[in-house]
Amino acid sequence: MAEASNQSTSTSSPAPLFDREEPLTADTFIRGLWEENPVFVMMLGMCPALAVTNSTINALGMGLSTTFVLICSGALVSWLRNWIPKQVRIASYIVIIATFVTVVDYLIQAISLELYAALGAFIQLIVVNCIILGRAEAYASKQRLLPTIVNSLGTGLGFTLALLSLGTVRELLGNGSILGVQLFSDNFQGWVIMILPPGGFFVLGAWLLFFNWRRLRKERRMTEQTGVIANAV
């Protein structure tokens, strides 16, 4: 691992313990997508995950907007990391993030007014999404540009994946469609509750249940296997 503690130009504060750069590997990308999935593992960004996943298109729009802001703000934070004084870093990150959120806000308004109306205040609220500030503080402020972009992309796609897995289930049960395409006959009975806020909680809970059940089963198998090996030895 490349040690580079001389990166820190700020002489007033000592270099933090974890301030070491990591090389760009496949793990940089995969981690945010799966192992540290923002919604299913880190339990961050719950507000948009519950509020705007009542249809696939909303989930996709929200996920991609957040990914865009994540990558751009991460890149800028990483690029400026040696110029931003530690004392005012949070304020600086917020300014950077807010800039890109404004860009996204106007972009969506220009591309699709319908989507803009559906997402409502949640686009502006990307500013306070803790995934973005968390990535800026925990990763972008310490890492080189390229790994930051790759890691942000992974995290953003992980967030999008989580929103999509909520959005598709809710739209499928609530309307019988995916991305607005009817999959069943016209007679389909929508589950109204799935479009309403409680549906978000139910579907999120069901996914978390599923992932935890899988994790527990895997862990149990691992201990069983090591147990067998230990007995054999």
Next chain:
Amino acid sequence: MPKIIEIRTSPHLKRAVSVDRIMRTVVLALLPIAAFAVWQFGLSVLLLLLTTTGAAVATEWFFARASGRGNTVADWSAVITGLLLGLTLPPGFPLWMAAVAAFVGIALGKALFGGLGYNVMNPALVGRAFVQAAFPVAITTWTPAFAPGRFAELIPSTLTLPFMQPIPVADWIAGLNMDGWSGATPLAMQKFQHIETPITETFTGLIAGSAGETSALLILICGLWLAWQRMLDWRIPASVMAGAALTALPFWLMDPSLYPSPWFVLCSGGLMLAAWFMASDMVASPVTARGVIIYGLFIGVLTVVIRLFGGLVEGVMYAILLGNAIGPLISDWTQPRVYGSVKGKQPPAH
């Protein structure tokens, strides 16, 4: 063989009351109500009750197995949940929706909390609340009681294909040529048209409504028998009914043409069934003697408040779910004073 003298502390005489005995007795008390519902609404209700009970038992079996708690079907509690749920649904409710309700009730209302004894809320009402929010139209579609040929044919909406909209029943009802059928339950007629159904009809239950909620008289008899068997706490239904009647009384005295009379409040809708068989759920109600009275009054008052001022016609389901939610708090407030302890002082630690 040497004789063994067992020395134990009191109580020396014990009655063999086990969970499955209590549950079997409750099922027994529910059977007349279920039979009346089948007689009143026909084959559809029989299928409805079988579906909810079957789905509830299957869900219980699956989750008990998956979580390694062994087979908990034998304690009969899932049968009660299924039966109660079926009795609260409209007679022509599509069977697939009824199965969804039973699954959600057991899975979300019970298995998730750890099974019988740990559920915060009444599982049957959790299931009903879910389908009330998911299928608001189907759950307020009523069919007339004592339709001719009710033992020969099903209500059309009963056999709706899964995930499809219920088959419309309007034409079927029109074909029955039933006099005086307005498509509304007594509660809805009172709320929106201020026409109060005569007390003799609501009391005996010869009216439209959910499958098992119509006959206040029959529910009263079955409930009293259960209370006499000491299988339910009589304070709960008594205080629910007192709370509801006392809240309705002042409004009725102010304007009898607009507000329902206290006896109409007691005998209409699901209040009687809910007070005797759902509010009295042993797990979800408070455990102290003073606590259950507060709990019952809370449910009764809330039911009437929702009925009179809410958008919904019937409020007893949400009232009980809210009552269940504050149940543990009430138990905590109303802990009896430890004998010999001084008021305001903590009892010494054991």
